[in-house]
Amino acid sequence: MAHLLVTGGAGFIGSNFVHHVVAHTDHTVSVLDKLTYAGNPASLEGLPGTRVKLVQGDIADAALVDRLFAESDAVVHYAAESHNDNSLDDPRPFLDTNIVGTYTLLEAARRHGTRFHHISTDEVYGDLELDDPERFTETTPYNPSSPYSSTKAGSDLLVRAWVRSFGVRATISNCSNNYGPRQHVEKFIPRQITNVLQGIRPKLYGAGLNVRDWIFADDHSSAVLTILEKGRLGETYLVGADGEKSNKDVVELVLRLMGRPADAYDHVVDRAGHDLRYAIDSSRLRDELGWRPSYADFESGLGATIDWYRENESWWAPAKAATEASYARKGQ
Numbered sequence: 545m546a547h548l549l550v551t552g553g554a555g556f557i558g559s560n561f562v563h564h565v566v567a568h569t570d571h572t573v574s575v576l577d578k579l580t581y582a583g584n585p586a587s588l589e590g591l592p593g594t595r596v597k598l599v600q601g602d603i604a605d606a607a608l609v610d611r612l613f614a615e616s617d618a619v620v621h622y623a624a625e626s627h628n629d630n631s632l633d634d635p636r637p638f639l640d641t642n643i644v645g646t647y648t649l650l651e652a653a654r655r656h657g658t659r660f661h662h663i664s665t666d667e668v669y670g671d672l673e674l675d676d677p678e679r680f681t682e683t684t685p686y687n688p689s690s691p692y693s694s695t696k697a698g699s700d701l702l703v704r705a706w707v708r709s710f711g712v713r714a715t716i717s718n719c720s721n722n723y724g725p726r727q728h729v730e731k732f733i734p735r736q737i738t739n740v741l742q743g744i745r746p747k748l749y750g751a752g753l754n755v756r757d758w759i760f761a762d763d764h765s766s767a768v769l770t771i772l773e774k775g776r777l778g779e780t781y782l783v784g785a786d787g788e789k790s791n792k793d794v795v796e797l798v799l800r801l802m803g804r805p806a807d808a809y810d811h812v813v814d815r816a817g818h819d820l821r822y823a824i825d826s827s828r829l830r831d832e833l834g835w836r837p838s839y840a841d842f843e844s845g846l847g848a849t850i851d852w853y854r855e856n857e858s859w860w861a862p863a864k865a866a867t868e869a870s871y872a873r874k875g876q
Contacts, residue, residue, distance in 0.1 A: 545570045545571055546571045546618060547571065547572045547574070547616050547617050548565065548571050548572070548573045548574070548620060549574050549576060550562055550565075550574070550575050550576070550619075551575075551577070551619070551620070551623035551645075552577055552622035552624060553577055554575055554579060554587050554588060554598065555584075555623070556724075556727040556728060556731075557622055557722050557761055557764055557765070558577070559584075559726050560722075560725065560726060560761040560764070560765050561765040561768060562588060562591065562596060563591065564765035564766065564769065565765075566592070566595055566596065568769070572594075572596070572597075573595060573596045574597045574599055574612055574616065575588065575596065575598045576608075576609075577599075577601075578602050578603070578641075579600050582627070584726070584859070585598060586859055602645070603621075603623045603645035603648060604641070604645045606651070609649060609652045613652040613653065613655070614656060616658060618658065618659040618660070619649065620663065620768060620772065621649055621661065623645060624663075624696065624699075625640075625641045625642060625695075626692060627692070627730055628815070629815060631690050631695075632690065632815075632816055635695075638691050638692055639695055642692075642698065643698050643699060646662070646699040646703070650703065650712060653706070653712050654706060657713070658713070659713050659772070660712060660714040661714065661716075661772050661775075662703045662714060662715070662716045662717075663768065664696050664716055664717065664718045665693065666680055666720050666721075666757065666784075667689075667692065667693035667696065667819065667822065668686050668696050668697040668718060669684045669687060669688075669718075670686075670688060670693075670819065671689065671819035671821055672820065672821040672822070673820060674753060674755060674821050678823075679757075679823040679824060679825040680718075680782060680822070680823060680825060681825045681827075681828075682779075682781070682782055686700075690817055700718070700780075703716055704716070704778075707777070707778045713777050714778070715771050715772070715775040715776070715779055716780040717768060717782070717829075718783070718824075719764050719782075719783040720756070720757035720783065720785070720787065720823075721756040721822065722759055722760075722761045722764055723758055723761065723845065723846070724760050724762060724848070724852070725761065725852040725853075726761075726859070727761070728867075729863055729867050730863075730867045730870075732791065732794070733794065733849065734849075735747070735871075736794070737798055737802070737849065737850050737853045740798065740799065740802045740804060741853065742864065745808060745809055745810050746795050746798065746808075746809040747810055747811075747876060748791060748809055748812065749791065749811075749812060749813075749814045749818060750811065750813075750814030750815075751811070752795065752811070753820075754819065754821065755823070756788070756821075757785075757786075757788050757824050758785070758789060758794075758845075759783065759784055759787055759837065759839075760785065760837070760849075762839070763837040766835065766837075766838070767781075767826075767829060767835050768783075770833050770834075770835045781833070782824050782825060782828065782829065783829060784823075785837035785839065785840055787842045788823055794846075796809075798846065801846060801847055801850055812876045813874070813876060815876075
């Protein structure tokens, strides 16, 4: 049994990872989360208090981070400012958390010799043309296009530098777009689902032709646990489930699964600098470490996600009105 420190563990993919660890291992977990608007203690409800402890704090707080690293066998770093639209409005929090926060954690890992796994995104690679047959691999050059993706690229490079320069025992994973339970309603899929549940027409950026490579959050969690246990130190692993879908296809599938006409949505102004296509080649993870996704069928995962939002309105409703008001001010 090990004790894990999970940064950002009250956020979407972090909390799903904590649930996965509790369900599939005997590990205990400390969650370090600043509890900004995207962190929700309710996402950890139902987990045993003997195995999961929530600590509210900032990953840039060096003294707090040092104390928690001293108690931990390994650290999984999910904490990040992650919403592209917010990074266009105000890049500064993305620098503070994604760059300075990651630096603070790496210095603690260096002092304590702690095993460190860094969670990142496929957005660091920029985007692909819609008709390009290629997919991102671990050797794809970085080409970020937003304050969010550039700060995540910067944090990845910090991890690589601390591995090479100081011998930090770290791995990195860059994952495709996650969907599933406990995702904030500002994000694409939960926004459309909760719109339908509230009788609001879903919204689609531009023509909706932009393609994302979707993975169910629990599959991401199983991949991270596999890398933590078996991954080669210093390596990067791409995590994906071959889930390429256009935004238009996703909205229409949400509507169909929820019993609505497939064309019952509105087009809104496109997002600035909207990347065209992301696509992940996860061959290294599958071939070297034997990982496979459980939700290879996007429709079944989306159906499970819809069921969760339908059954957990008390979790998402408090943030819904303010989120829609924010989008409305942007014409989105």
